[in-house]
Amino acid sequence: MKIGIAREDRKGENRVVMQPSEIRSLTGKHQVLVEKDAGLGVGIENKLYERAGARIASKKDVYACPLVVKIKEPIESELKLMRPDSAILSMLHLRSRPHLAKLLQKYKINAIAMEGIRDQFGTRMIEALHETGYLGMLKGFELWGKDPSKAVVKVMGYGNIAQGAIQAAARKFAKVMVLNKRDVNEMEKHIPGTDILVDGIYWPYHLRGKVYLVKKNMLKLLKPGAVIVDLVANPAGKSPIETVRPTTLSDISYKVDGVIHTACWGWPGLDPVNISKRYSIQVLTILTKIANKGLNDLPDFIKSAYYEVGK
Structure with missing residues (x-):
């Protein structure tokens, strides 16, 4: 061929x-x-x-x-x-x-x-999911601009991508909290005190653009200078975080109400x-x-x- x-x-x-x-x-x-x-x-x-x-x-x-x-x-x-x-x-x-x-x-x-393309167990055969989370988390620390060991990081989800972020945060000695399925439905309770909020959950297609776990009015609950890192943003921009839109390697972040957002479509490219x-x-x-x-x-x-x- x-x-x-x-x-x-x-x-x-x-x-x-x-x-x-x-x-x-x-x-x-x-x-x-x-x-x-x-x-x-x-x-x-x-x-x-x-x-x-x-x-x-x-x-x-x-x-x-x-x-x-x-x-x-x-x-x-x-x-x-x-x-x-x-x-x-x-x-x-x-x-x-x-x-x-x-x-x-x-x-x-x-x-x-x-x-x-997946194997007999349904696992992707061409992927860099863990690396996506790891690299995205490191970019989050960079955008935050302070000592990572002082950061309060809250990660939505516990799949392969989220685990990459958790590992990166732990290696930087940040205080990490993993938000489970019950927690993510109570985000108003968990957002306060957060320096870096990480989205690593798979958001079902039928909910995209219709249901938001983190609404725009919740941004004020984050700590000043906070960062939102969306690891699973898609080209259509349908994240469970209302203010997230996809970014690129060449234009990787933006601000909404003083909160830095990053949702790179192509995290492994870092x-x-x-x-x-x-x-x-x-x-x-x-x-x-x-x-x-x-x-x-x-x-x-x-x-x-x-x-x-x-x-």
């Missing part, structure tokens, strides 16, 4: 989906094109990909491949470069991005959602080197199966994440 490894072009985004060590595992059987300078953001020069057996190519040539691979979801200008009935493997989050599903239909591009290494190993397992089998004979666990045009 001819595979195109695309460069991440979003502002502030330095990650790369595949490293030379994993590319080398593919080039024995498959032709791999790597977009020029795709790895520079994490210190990987073009010649290292060439030594691994890949060909350095232009954006146009990479997106003309039958299968394009990248981390972030494609934008319209990228889809325009792809050939009808070709495919892209990337993060998609189509439920939060209905306009992207329409663009895939418009340009007749099939897609495999990285976040939808550690591009280590996250790129992690994704590369995870993606190789999936990409090898796709390349060896072909798009018409995908294993069931990949097929379940396959968005096929017209179906």
